[in-house]
Amino acid sequence: xxxxxxxxxxxxxxxxxxxxxxxxxxxxxxxxxxxxxxxxxxxxxxxxxxxxxxxxxxxxxxxxxxxxxxxxxxxxxxxxxxxxxxxxxxxxxxxxxxxxxxxxxxxxxxxxxxxxxxxxxxxxxxxxxxxxxxxxxxxxxxxxxxxxxxxxxxxxxxxxxxxxxxxxxxxxxxxxxxxxxxxxxxxxxxxxxxxxxxxxxxxxxxxxxxxxxxxxxxxxxxxxxxxxxxxxxxxxxxxxxxxxxxxxxxxxxxxxxxxxxxxxxxxxxxxxxxxxxxxxxxxxxxxxxxxxxxxxxxxxxxxxxxxxxxxxxxxxxxxxxxxxxxxxxxxxxxxxxxxxxxxxxxxxxxxxxxxxxxxxxxxxxxxxxxxxxxxxxxxxxxxxxxxxxxxxxx
Ligand code: FAD
Ligand code: DHB
Numbered sequence: 235x236x237x238x239x240x241x242x243x244x245x246x247x248x249x250x251x252x253x254x255x256x257x258x259x260x261x262x263x264x265x266x267x268x269x270x271x272x273x274x275x276x277x278x279x280x281x282x283x284x285x286x287x288x289x290x291x292x293x294x295x296x297x298x299x300x301x302x303x304x305x306x307x308x309x310x311x312x313x314x315x316x317x318x319x320x321x322x323x324x325x326x327x328x329x330x331x332x333x334x335x336x337x338x339x340x341x342x343x344x345x346x347x348x349x350x351x352x353x354x355x356x357x358x359x360x361x362x363x364x365x366x367x368x369x370x371x372x373x374x375x376x377x378x379x380x381x382x383x384x385x386x387x388x389x390x391x392x393x394x395x396x397x398x399x400x401x402x403x404x405x406x407x408x409x410x411x412x413x414x415x416x417x418x419x420x421x422x423x424x425x426x427x428x429x430x431x432x433x434x435x436x437x438x439x440x441x442x443x444x445x446x447x448x449x450x451x452x453x454x455x456x457x458x459x460x461x462x463x464x465x466x467x468x469x470x471x472x473x474x475x476x477x478x479x480x481x482x483x484x485x486x487x488x489x490x491x492x493x494x495x496x497x498x499x500x501x502x503x504x505x506x507x508x509x510x511x512x513x514x515x516x517x518x519x520x521x522x523x524x525x526x527x528x529x530x531x532x533x534x535x536x537x538x539x540x541x542x543x544x545x546x547x548x549x550x551x552x553x554x555x556x557x558x559x560x561x562x563x564x565x566x567x568x569x570x571x572x573x574x575x576x577x578x579x580x581x582x583x584x585x586x587x588x589x590x591x592x593x594x595x596x597x598x599x600x601x602x603x604x605x606x607x608x609x610x611x612x613x614x615x616x617x618x619x620x621x622x623x624x625x626x627x628x
Contacts, residue, residue, distance in 0.1 A: 237263050238549060240372045240385040242359045242398050244273055246335060247517030247534040248391030249342035249353075254293050254542040256351060257628045260549050263383060264351070265374050267358040267392070270343055277422065277494060279335040280445055280453055281306075281432070281528035283619030286535040287331050290338070292628055295345050304332040304446065309617065311604055312435030312442075313597070317482045318604040319431070322614040325607070330618055332432075334447045335531060362388055362401040365511040387545065390515040391534075394503065394522050402510040412576065414500035414524060415586050416440070417460040421472055425452045425490030428480075434526070434582055435480050436600055438593075441526070441582040442479035444487075452488065457583050460499035467495065500524040502576050504568060508537075509561040516541055521568050523575035526582060527617060533571045536622050537564050543624040556624055563623045574616045 239255060241248045244266035252262045266273060282290075287303070290296040307323035309330075323329050346353050357376040364370040371384045390398025399407065427446035435442045440457035447453050456475055469492045477487050504521040508514070517534030540563055544556035581599060588596070603609050 235263075236369070236384045237261050238386045239263075239389060239545065240265065240383055240387075241389040241391055242362070242372065243267075243390070243392035243396055243517075243519065244270075244343060244353055244355070245391060245393055245517065245534075246279075246338060246342070246531050247519075247538055248389065249339065249346060250289070250293065250535065251389060251391060251516070251538045251542055252351060252353070253295060253342055253345055254538070254626050254628060255545060256346070256349065257293065258546050258550060258626075260545060262352075263385075264346070264353040265357045265359050265372065266353060266355050268356065270347075270353075270355050274340045274343060275336055276339070277334070277336055277496070279528065279531040280332055280447055281532075282331045282333055282338075283532045284328050284331070285539070285619055285622050286532045287333075289535055289539055289622070289625075290341070292625070294628070295341050298341055299333050299338070302333065302337065302448070304448070306330050306332060306431040308614075309431055310429055310433035311600065312433055312437070312480060312482065313600050313604060315437075315482050317429075317433065317485065320604075320610050320614065322618055325611050325614045326618065328614075328618045330528070332446060338531075359392065359397060362390075362398055362513065365401055365513040368512070370512045386512065388513045389541070390513060390519045391517050393518040396519050398513065398519055399505050399515055401513055402505075402507070406507065406510060407505055409503065409505045412502040413460075414502075414579065414583070415460065416457050416583055417462060417497050417499040418443075418455045418525065419458040419462055419464070419467060419472070420453065420455045420496045420498060421492045422447070422494040423452045423454065423490045423492045424450065425488040426450055427452050428486065428488045433480065436582050436597065437479040438584065439475070439479055440584050442476060443526075444476075444480055452490070458497060460497075462497045464495050464497060498525065500579065502572055504565075504572055506565055507561045508564050514541055514560060516564070521572065523571055524579040527575050527578040529571045529575045532619055533568055536567055536620075539622040539626060540564055540624045542626040546626050567620060567623060570616075570620055
């Protein structure tokens with residue numbers, strides 16, 4: 235079998251790309267290692283930048299998102315157990331949107347399924363070959379049979395643990411990584427959000443974040459050890475710790491049944507080049523950011539915006555200009571996401587090896603941020619998202 239595009243991975247990046255290409259009549263096959271149910275229930279991102287929301291709407295898959303999302307005009311910063319609201323809407327005219335990654339994935343995979351798009355689930359890609367030639371092949375396993383498909387382009391949208399990045403020759407692929415000495419203990423709770431917007435709290439016992447998924451569901455995080463043992467965190471201990479770190483006089487944390495707990499180690503990682511021959515990487519397959527600032531999925535969508543524009547130009551106008559620019563443009567934007575995410579992580583978390591001077595300077599920086607409008611404008615611009623370089627003509 236030969237198709238124009240093979241997409242490895244049906245996460246947010248792979249499924250959105252397949253859907254956009256489909257809107258312009260460009261055929262693709264999507265290979266996904268896990269089951270559809272597994273992908274749709276993966277609880278991860280919650281915050282979407284305006285451009286990511288606009289891309290879903292432009293692609294015709296934003297109806298439920300528009301109805302069910304929660305718009306946040308800004309964020310609250312917690313410091314010295316006081317809450318400071320940064321009004322992004324007032325500062326720069328843009329806020330952020332809350333819509334769970336699991337809902338987004340259901341919308342995309344549901345839209346593809348409704349049109350019988352070829353998405354093969356439980357079909358791991360096992361090898362990507364011939365990317366330096368004109369017709370690369372992807373080997374995969376499906377229903378107990380080893381199969382192979384050839385194409386014009388392979389898209390590696392298979393996340394951090396995927397194989398596509400490794401198809402770039404070792405002498406060419408460069409990787410950069412920073413592993414943090416802490417992680418996030420995350421919980422989902424049947425409790426109405428205790429703030430109208432997300433709240434980022436610096437506290438001497440560690441960072442804490444209050445977020446949400448709906449008017450009835452809170453998403454809460456605590457800085458913890460990267461290998462924290464969840465068995466040591468009964469619900470009562472989690473609520474007490476959240477109270478301590480998030481608290482402020484006169485404010486109360488809504489509690490409710492905790493129905494999910496997870497630990498995420500924090501990591502910054504990126505690889506370059508983002509394309510080689512006929513392989514193009516997008517999303518977590520090429521870059522991971524620590525979640526402070528919610529850039530991962532948004533960065534994946536920015537990649538998809540450029541890559542879909544590039545492939546549409548290539549297949550409908552025989553014009554490879556954007557495709558040739560993809561690796562450079564996508565990397566440049568991603569480096570800014572990396573810079574913001576690592577900086578934002580350092581701003582709020584307690585580094586176990588920091589000395590008293592460094593800790594005091596960290597607090598001084600936050601004191602400056604909550605009091606200085608110019609730095610708030612810069613923060614707001616970065617938090618709400620940098621522009622996309624190219625938009626697909628859908
Ligand atoms: P993935 O979602 O990793 O999808 C890749 C897919 O490829 C997977 O389905 C995988 O099964 C499949 N795959 C892997 N290997 C193969 C193979 N060999 N063959 C076939 N398929 C394969 N981002 C934000 O923007 N906002 C947030 O608020 C936010 N919060 C987060 C909170 C947490 C706790 C975490 C962990 C992450 C958060 N992120 C957030 C990051 C976001 O979840 C990721 O950046 C996003 O999932 C990336 O999408 P992707 O499609 O590139 O990769
Ligand atoms: C989430 C919210 C954030 O503001 C963030 O920076 C990371 C994650 C969330 O809701 O999951």
